[in-house]
Amino acid sequence: MSSRQRCARAFAAFLAAALATVSTGAATACAASGRTPAVATTGGATVRTDAGSIRGRITGDQRLFRGIPYAAPPVGALRWASPEPVHPWTGTRQATEAAPRCAQNAEQGAASDAEDCLYLNVTTPARTDARHPLPVLVWVHGGGFFGGAGSDYDARRLAVRGRAIVVTVNYRLGVFGFFAHPALGRDGGDFGLEDQMAALRWTRRNAAAFGGDPRNVTLSGQSAGAFSTCALLTAPAAKGLFDKAIVQSGSCSVNYPKNGLAPGLPPYTPLMPREFAETFGKQSAAALGCATAADVLACLRKTPVNKLLPMTQRFAFPAYGTKVLPRRPADVLSGGDARPVPMIVGHNRDEMRLYVSAAQAQQPIDAARYRELLQDTFGADATRAERAYPASDAVAPALAWANVLTDRGWACPTRDDERTLARRAPVYAYEFADRDAPSVTPPTEGFPMGAAHGSELPYLWTPGRFTAAQQKLSDDMIRYWTAFARTGDPNQKGLPAWPRFDGRNGRTQSLAPGPHGIRSVDLTSARHCDLWAKTS
Incomplete structure (x- = not known):
């Protein structure tokens, strides 16, 4: 059985068990950040971003920069918090190896226990011209919101044949990316989407350094990445972060009838109300012995990754009714209020x-x-x-x-x-x-x-x-x-x-x-x- 089939079966098995118990900003300017602006280049393996210089690799007709941090590690007190700015560095940082996959089980590929995973990759043609900046395509990977990584995608043909700058992104997944609990209130449920917005802000600030046009950014994704893209069309805080969108197999209104995802399952949509996710959050806190703690979140934030990973597929969907998605995205679309791009x-x-x-x-x-x-x-x-x-x-x-x-x-x-x-x-x-x-x-x-x-x-x-x-x-x-x-x-x-x-x-x-x-x-x-x- 393939990894995709295992993923489909694992997700269906989770829902069969879980649903039975539950009712059913504008781009950040460099001047405002107080950082050194990114510097435009016309090729070469070293690029200066707004956080510091990086050295990638030139391979034939492409330049490849891997493992570029776009936000601070979401660990400790930053677990289940909005992404914070990346800490600047001195010297030149190596950007030739893929960063760890965000914490996940093995359904979508290699397992990972890494919480320090907010990195992205940039692929460009071997030579770019600052006088003629290239369009930028930001790719959000699929994987059911609980698996996958930006480094799974080889962007060479899109970048070289299409003459484009291609950015592939890691974002928090499963229990780390979409956890909700009453203690988090409206902040819970969409940390993975917030990561994607942070990557888009990074792209606006740094596209020119790679030969891209920061005023011409296309957000794209497939499956979970497409649902994310569609959802961000309706997110108030995503306004101004991208100019066009590509949605591959994941529009906001996609939904499965009863028996649709698998025989025996109730109707399902990939975007759920926050209260639904909070129910799983309370169940998880109880199972981990944190439900009666004086500070439930502090207790949960001290819980080792390997204790949380078995629960990750409970949170395989973004939530609405949150600060990121105040309204159900499908309702925003049907009401004609989605961002017109x-x-x-x-x-x-x-x-x-x-x-x-x-x-x-x-x-x-x-x-x-x-x-x-x-x-x-x-x-x-x-x-x-x-x-x-x-x-x-x-x-x-x-x-x-x-x-x-x-x-x-x-x-x-x-x-x-x-x-x-x-x-x-x-x-x-x-x-x-x-x-x-x-x-x-x-x-x-x-x-x-x-x-x-x-x-x-x-x-x-x-x-x-x-x-x-x-x-x-x-x-x-x-x-x-x-x-x-x-x-x-x-x-x-x-x-x-x-x-x-x-x-x-x-x-x-x-x-x-x-x-x-x-x-x-x-x-x-x-x-x-x-x-x-x-x-x-």
């Missing part, structure tokens, strides 16, 4: 096959089980759903169930957000549709993964084993993404035209390899969004 927004054709494959390993979904799930999930609407998504010799019941969940949980809620966002700013919608993409999990007989959750990532970052047609798709996607980072419009000469999304016609760019694989389509009817608008 140009956006690329999209999803993958077969998002939920990753999760259904994990459920399939537990209990195979045959025709009878498929009908049971439809009936239990949609009640009186089950017959209509089965009529729209029939199982057959060509479409196995498990694949039909995955199609139901993808369209109901991902495609149509994302379409709703695209419509709302497009009323106030340019939106370019996409669906990644390469059903022969290199598999993110070991193959399962009778269950092709298709364009599953995360399968677009190799096309932008570290490449997989591509056919010639897939390599061309990868090259075109990189050109689209970096053209958008440059101008707010993904279109450029030599690429198939990508029409701006118009809520009246729902045009979406389908991204697939081969002749006519990249084309504009209307997915509203193909994904049965009218059906799901009338179905719970």
Whole structure:
């Protein structure tokens, strides 16, 4: 079983146990900081940031700076506190090795017990020109809010082929990033999002030192990183920190119906009310013997990392009703109050096959089980759903169930957000549709993964084993993404035209390899969004 499948299964197992017991600023100016301003460069392995000089590495056509601190270590009294400024240093700091992953278990890769983890990485072309600063793309990694690291992503192709500055970020995860407790009040629940905002402020202050344009910053992310990006569109304190946004598989309104994340689970959304997280916080304090302490937070802050890590997946979501997210992000979007910036927004054709494959390993979904799930999930609407998504010799019941969940949980809620966002700013919608993409999990007989959750990532970052047609798709996607980072419009000469999304016609760019694989389509009817608008 792959790490992605383990992650999906682990997250589902956690929710099954946990939900049963619970009801359901403007950029900082250098002058204001009192620091030495960052200094623009035109190449070279040494760069002066506002906190001190760093030395990276030049490798062929790229410059790579790894492990740059953007905030003080969130340890001791700073555990579960807003990120503090990084302490300046003298001399030249080495920036050639990846920093530790933020504390996490092994579901998303290597385990880590590091709390001192607020570092980022910068990749640039080997030569930059201060007279012609490059667009800056800040990447927030996925991983369910409890795993992953910025150093997992090789930004060379985006930076070099796309002529961009790429920043990949670590942020606090799980119990360290999204812990809430009544003792924290509205401060709790979103420390990981605050880290991301601190990284954006660092980027505004220091982009020019790497040859980037601090006035042209695009915030982007996939999965948890996409939910973060969407949430920050609604966060008052994030105003002025980025100019454009790319949301890959994680719009604010994405949600799973009953049985959606796994059979037996109640409805779920990746953004939860603060009171929900506080319930887990109180349970955790009791389990650790801190609930009756004179100072609950002081007791918890003295608790060793290895005692907290087993609880990390209880806090695998940002909270709203906090100082960072005063309102539910989906409500902010639907009310037309999200920050109006140009956006690329999209999803993958077969998002939920990753999760259904994990459920399939537990209990195979045959025709009878498929009908049971439809009936239990949609009640009186089950017959209509089965009529729209029939199982057959060509479409196995498990694949039909995955199609139901993808369209109901991902495609149509994302379409709703695209419509709302497009009323106030340019939106370019996409669906990644390469059903022969290199598999993110070991193959399962009778269950092709298709364009599953995360399968677009190799096309932008570290490449997989591509056919010639897939390599061309990868090259075109990189050109689209970096053209958008440059101008707010993904279109450029030599690429198939990508029409701006118009809520009246729902045009979406389908991204697939081969002749006519990249084309504009209307997915509203193909994904049965009218059906799901009338179905719970």
